[in-house]
Amino acid sequence: MTRGKKRRVVLLGSTGSIGVSTLKVAKNLRNEIEIVGLAACSNVAKLAEQALATGVQNVAIYDKSKEKELRALLPPSVKIHTGAEGLNALSELSEADVVLVAIVGTAGLQPALTAIEAGKDLAVASKEILVMAGEIITAKASEKGVRILPVDSEHNAIFQCLEGHRGPDREISRLILTASGGPFRETPAEDLWNVTLEMALKHPTWDMGPKITIDSATLFNKGLEMIEARWLFGIGMDRIEAIIHPQSIVHSMVEFIDGSVLAQLSRADMGFPIQYALTYPARLGGGLKPLDFTELSKLEFSPPRLEDFPALGLAREAGLTGGTLPAVFNAANEVAVENFRSGNIKFPHIWECVRHAMNDAVKTETPTLEQILEADKSARVSAGSFCRNPA
Ligand SMILES: NC(=O)c1ccc[n+]([C@@H]2O[C@H](COP(=O)([O-])OP(=O)(O)OC[C@H]3O[C@@H](n4cnc5c(N)ncnc54)[C@H](OP(=O)(O)O)[C@@H]3O)[C@@H](O)[C@H]2O)c1
Structure with a gap:
């Protein structure tokens, strides 16, 4: 960053773990980083609290049914954007220099592309974006001359x-x-069948x-x-x-x-990578403990x-094959994790579910964004059917 000039940041997924850590970094570096937009899925109470604390004039809530509730918590001067269009509107906010995407799941992909298209630097926490559409995103970023700053x-x-x-x-x-x-x-391989949600969340x-x-x-x-x-x-x-x-x-x-x-x-402490992504190439003292x-x-x-943990082998296969297969790998895993969290499948079924969807998938080389989104959809159907009747 240019010394003396604030970096203005739009934060998508502000109410999550990365979002909260980012706000902490911004607070510690208030003379260098300014938050200019915040977005969440449905957590209006936290989003409103963050908007009031940062003084942003633009917020987005993905769940349109929550707009009224959010309106009641914010001063009239704050503009509320809603739905997928709302995320895109924040991504192209004229006052922003960088858009940090920390949305869990695939909803961050389109706003990431919009940010690049609008000439903003993209700070990426959401892995889904590059896993699904790495070729498209990186080509677009180099065409537009914007930076992709890794937050992971x-x-x-x-x-x-x-x-x-x-x-x-x-x-x-x-x-x-x-x-x-x-x-x-x-943990011995046979005991992985007894893993509970509580154990996996620790x-x-x-x-x-x-x-x-x-x-x-x-x-x-x-x-x-x-x-x-x-x-x-x-x-x-x-x-x-x-x-x-x-x-x-x-x-x-x-x-x-x-x-x-x-x-x-x-x-x-995620504060370290978040701070470096937002202040790059400068290193600043932001109160993080060495x-x-x-x-x-x-x-x-x-x-x-x-x-015993086949995820890395599946990832290598998906990455080497390329095309739509990484999107299938990602989508099937999301469905499997949801089903594990709901108690429909056991822990090792997560790997089996992804293997099933990858075998089931029609592979397309050099796909368009539409083909990637179609592959994502089909993989969810395939993974869902596995989870209803795990082998
Ligand atoms: N946590 C980490 O340390 C870490 C490290 C590296 C990478 N990452 C990546 O960063 C991303 C976020 O992870 P996290 O751990 O911070 O997740 P998290 O705590 O579950 O938070 C997810 C955030 O995404 C928002 N969100 C979900 N769907 C949305 C949508 N459709 N539109 C707008 N906002 C939406 C949520 O809003 P609501 O609160 O309203 O639901 C919340 O703010 C993931 O892709 C993860 O892989 C995380």
Whole structure:
């Protein structure tokens, strides 16, 4: 960022875990970051509270039935946008420099494209965007000359390690994404059938929204991140690896062709990647607590249990095949997680459901956005039918 100039941010998904952390970062850097728009799905009380605290003049609520309730909580000067159009309106707000998308699920895709189209930098937390439409998003961003700033801690770590290595001769050998391994890192395979929702929602190191917490337990989160990294950093899936690192201190690494490895370390606090994405290329003191190395007992690394946690293999297959398959992978996982949360399927069925939908899918190479959305829809039908009658 240019020193002395505030970065004006639209925050989509402000009421969620990333949204709340972003507002905290913005509050700590109030002279550098200004929030100019906020959007949520249906949580009007929290959205109104955030709007009053930040003083934004534009908010969006996806659920149109909540508009009246929201209106009653806000001064008349605040403009309320609704539905999918409302999210798009915020994405192209003239006063915004950057749009941070932290919406869980696929609803963030269109607003992300709108932001790029409007010439805004895009800060991406929602993995779904690049997993579903990485080729379209990255091509559009380079056409419009806007930046894609990764908010996910792993991608933000790689982004930091790549400083000075962004040109065509980047000398990268491989990207190594770290994964905590989730709560079942050491659970024997047969016991995974007894995993309850409560157990899956207890992440050992990160405090996050429910969907991503379950994805961390199945390792689908890491799978989604591998595909996301492929597009963010323009590197083949064959050079992207995942490694288990239970302490969540090393957030990811880049190995260069000379064998040297650069890693980014910090405490497990999403404030770090959010702040760097919003202040890039500047580093600012924002009140985040640095690591105390004397408190760290050890940093461990081990290979993932690929056979017991098939999500990484499925992700690699989806990423290598490309086309519409990553969208199928993502949509089927969303349906499976919902069904696991409703008690319709068991924990290992989540992997089986995604495998089923991927086998079932008609694969289209170099798809249009419409074809991607169609593949997403069909995958949901296929995954839904699996969940009604899991094998
Ligand atoms: N949490 C993390 O540490 C973390 C780290 C890296 C990446 N991510 C990614 O960031 C995204 C958000 O994760 P999260 O953990 O913050 O999720 P979360 O706590 O469940 O929050 C989800 C947010 O999305 C909003 N939302 C959902 N559907 C919407 C729609 N149709 N229109 C507008 N807003 C909508 C929700 O609004 P309501 O509150 O009104 O429902 C809420 O603000 C996910 O894609 C996740 O994979 C999260």
